Amino acid sequence: MPAQAESAQPEAGHPGTVLEIENLSKTFGALRAVDGIDFSVDDEFFAFLGPSGSGKTTTLRMIAGLEAPDSGRIALEGREITFLPPEKRNIHTVFQSYALFPHMTVAENVAFGLKRKRLSKHYIREEVTRFLALVDLSEKAESRPRELSGGEKQRVALVRALINRPKLLLLDEPLGALDLKIRQKLAIDLVNIREEVNISFVYVTHDQTEALTMADRIAVMDKGRILQVGGPKELYENPCCGFVARFIGNTNILEGRVTERDGKLVKVALPGLSDVWGMHAGSGIAGRSRVNVSVRPEKIRISRTSRKEPGYNELLGVVREIIYVGPSTEFLVELKSTDCNQSKERPPGAPTGSDCLFRVFAQNTSPENEIWKITWDEHVYLSFRFDRTLVLGN
Numbered sequence: 001m002p003a004q005a006e007s008a009q010p011e012a013g014h015p016g017t018v019l020e021i022e023n024l025s026k027t028f029g030a031l032r033a034v035d036g037i038d039f040s041v042d043d044e045f046f047a048f049l050g051p052s053g054s055g056k057t058t059t060l061r062m063i064a065g066l067e068a069p070d071s072g073r074i075a076l077e078g079r080e081i082t083f084l085p086p087e088k089r090n091i092h093t094v095f096q097s098y099a100l101f102p103h104m105t106v107a108e109n110v111a112f113g114l115k116r117k118r119l120s121k122h123y124i125r126e127e128v129t130r131f132l133a134l135v136d137l138s139e140k141a142e143s144r145p146r147e148l149s150g151g152e153k154q155r156v157a158l159v160r161a162l163i164n165r166p167k168l169l170l171l172d173e174p175l176g177a178l179d180l181k182i183r184q185k186l187a188i189d190l191v192n193i194r195e196e197v198n199i200s201f202v203y204v205t206h207d208q209t210e211a212l213t214m215a216d217r218i219a220v221m222d223k224g225r226i227l228q229v230g231g232p233k234e235l236y237e238n239p240c241c242g243f244v245a246r247f248i249g250n251t252n253i254l255e256g257r258v259t260e261r262d263g264k265l266v267k268v269a270l271p272g273l274s275d276v277w278g279m280h281a282g283s284g285i286a287g288r289s290r291v292n293v294s295v296r297p298e299k300i301r302i303s304r305t306s307r308k309e310p311g312y313n314e315l316l317g318v319v320r321e322i323i324y325v326g327p328s329t330e331f332l333v334e335l336k337s338t339d340c341n342q343s344k345e346r347p348p349g350a351p352t353g354s355d356c357l358f359r360v361f362a363q364n365t366s367p368e369n370e371i372w373k374i375t376w377d378e379h380v381y382l383s384f385r386f387d388r389t390l391v392l393g394n
Contacts, residue, residue: 017042017077018168018200019063024072026058033058035224036072041168045194047203047211049247050221056204059221060170063202064093076167092161093170096177098153100145106156107132107141113164131159134196135189151182155189162197171203175210187213208248212236220244238281241393242292252295252358258391266391268293273335276313278389292392298361299388302331303381304374312383317358319378324364329371331360333380358382 019041026034034055048056061067063074065086074082081089100109107128114124132138135155145153154174161169171190175183191214194201205211211218212232219229220243228240239245242253259275260267266280268291278293301307308314321332335356360382362371374380 020075022073025070037226044216045201047215047218049211054221055224090167092166098157110160131163245294277386278391281390294390297359300360300384302360306381314383333358
């Protein structure tokens with residue numbers, strides 16, 4: 001291989017916008033799998049998060065060139081690739097199935113793409129050595145895929161894609177088939193590897209923990225649409241709607257009606273319960289007849305006595321379950337309201353059944369803490385700040 005061919009290897013990483021998607025849509029018969037979405041990916045770890053059937057994988061397959069969109073535009077570093085075949089996009093995909101060649105060694109699997117480019121043996125050997133070291137597989141270079149664990153196979157599949165220096169790496173739930181501890185370790189490894197190789201990642205998952213752990217930004221999808229794009233902290237602390245609040249982490253949600261507004265705060269009447277004040281989230285919320293009130297479990301203070309402090313909401317409840325989980329204790333508290341029983345006089349929209357259960361996370365900071373004295377079937381007060389109470393649309 002001539003020396004100039006080796007020096008012409010593309011640099012890993014690229015500043016600015018890497019991927020641009022405009023008005024992308026895809027239907028399968030009567031199903032609108034992707035419904036006119038827009039987003040961009042910079043030099044970052046970007047994740048699609050949503051339930052099964054939300055359109056995540058279909059979007060990924062259109063970016064990869066494995067599905068043709070019905071409408072819209074896909075551009076990679078400013079170059080339109082909407083209808084280019086996969087092999088001409090300089091985009092690589094890692095799937096949940098490892099797709100390794102069983103008759104080849106680990107080193108041969110990783111080197112496969114470089115050999116097809118007819119690069120020099122010296123260059124290939126150095127690159128394979130470097131990338132195997134990157135994922136701690138140097139000692140497995142001569143092993144066959146059947147001799148590897150699931151986590152090791154996935155790391156081989158990853159570096160086999162990365163060694164070709166794609167402009168973009170797509171990952172379709174690559175950790176889904178692995179055990180929990182291996183998934184957790186590989187999630188951290190993926191972040192470190194991306195920073196090392198400086199290639200943009202687009203990751204598809206239905207696992208919120210994976211997305212929050214790894215991604216710089218997350219696009220939450222449902223029914224073919226992107227509901228919100230933001231960093232993990234932004235999505236958790238400031239969800240745009242009830243769906244995002246439910247899907248990102250744990251939250252308590254009750255339905256109510258806006259009755260008053262004071263700047264950024266709105267007052268919400270909860271049928272059968274006390275009125276609460278919360279932060280107005282989203283445009284036009286205050287004018288809606290029905291809204292969702294969302295309160296994260298760790299932002300609730302549980303006490304055996306009423307405090308009624310300014311700036312705090314307070315609800316009365318009965319402890320139905322206490323779950324000790326080491327660093328914290330989880331309480332399931334049934335909100336005290338006549339509308340939580342089987343009364344026929346329950347107002348429309350009043351909480352029933354599991355809707356009456358508020359989840360509370362309390363840190364086990366000290367044996368002297370009041371939470372250690374709370375017992376089953378005891379009446380307790382749940383207090384939470386106005387600015388930690390979010391008033392959302394559906």
